[in-house]
Amino acid sequence: xxxxxxxxxxxxxxxxxxxxxxxxxxxxxxxxxxxxxxxxxxxxxxxxxxxxxxxxxxxxxxxxxxxxxxxxxxxxxxxxxxxxxxxxxxxxxxxxxxxxxxxxxxxxxxxxxxxxxxxxxxxxxxxxxxxxxxxxxxxxxxxxxxxxxxxxxxxxxx
Numbered sequence: 648x649x650x651x652x653x654x655x656x657x658x659x660x661x662x663x664x665x666x667x668x669x670x671x672x673x674x675x676x677x678x679x680x681x682x683x684x685x686x687x688x689x690x691x692x693x694x695x696x697x698x699x700x701x702x703x704x705x706x707x708x709x710x711x712x713x714x715x716x717x718x719x720x721x722x723x724x725x726x727x728x729x730x731x732x733x734x735x736x737x738x739x740x741x742x743x744x745x746x747x748x749x750x751x752x753x754x755x756x757x758x759x760x761x762x763x764x765x766x767x768x769x770x771x772x773x774x775x776x777x778x779x780x781x782x783x784x785x786x787x788x789x790x791x792x793x794x795x796x797x798x799x800x801x802x803x804x805x
Contacts, residue, residue, distance in 0.1 A: 655680040656787065657710040659691040659727065660745075661719050668772070669714065669745070672779040677787055683710075688722025691715070692730055695737050712786045713742045715762075717753070725760060732761035741786055 656673060660666040666684050673682055685691045692698070695713075697705030713731070717724035724744065731737040744757045744765040757765050766782055769775045 653681060653708050654683045654710040655712070656682045656783075657691070657694065657713045658682060658684045659688070659713065659715045659719065659724070660684060661686050661716065665716075665768075668775055669779055672776045673783055676780060676783050680787070686720075688719040688724060688727045690721075691719075691727050692722065695731065695740075696734065709737055709740050711741070711792055712790075713740055714782075715742055715744050717744060717746050717748075717757070725756060728757065728760045728762060739792070741790060741792060743782055743786060 655677070658666060658669055658673075660669060666686075670682060670684065673680070683694065685694050691713075694701045694704065695709065697703070697707070715724050715727060719727070728742055728744070731740060731742060738761075741763045742761070744762045745768055746753065746757075746765060747768050747770075748754075749767050754765050764782070764786070766778060769778055
């Protein structure tokens with residue numbers, strides 16, 4: 648891959664089944680979008696900051712959307728979110744937290760750290776699919792992100 652590599656959506660999910668359940672409705676809506684999956688918080692930060700195995704992405708546009716699980720190995724989702732917001736390269740990237748929890752303290756912490764949205768993952772498959780469709784329609788289909796400067800990686804719906 649070259650520096651022109653562009654990711655529309657970055658899914659940060661350690662559970663392969665949940666990653667697949669999330670990926671399927673995203674691909675239904677946006678089949679031409681480039682969706683990347685990373686499996687832990689450290690890999691997410693390496694991807695977004697162009698470090699380690701992702702050095703080739705150092706000058707690539709940032710994703711147009713990050714879907715972030717909170718319960719991750721190595722570095723948890725809250726630490727990932729904090730690191731994204733503290734870095735000028737990633738500070739304006741839309742981050743949607745996908746969580747099974749409805750804990751008000753956890754939700755408050757997510758918003759205090761700069762999450763754009765927190766969405767509780769439904770347990771039922773059909774509700775999960777509908778929820779992911781709604782999230783994607785808004786954040787990929789309707790939301791406007793800056794097109795110039797450090798966030799020139801704004802997504803283009805597929």
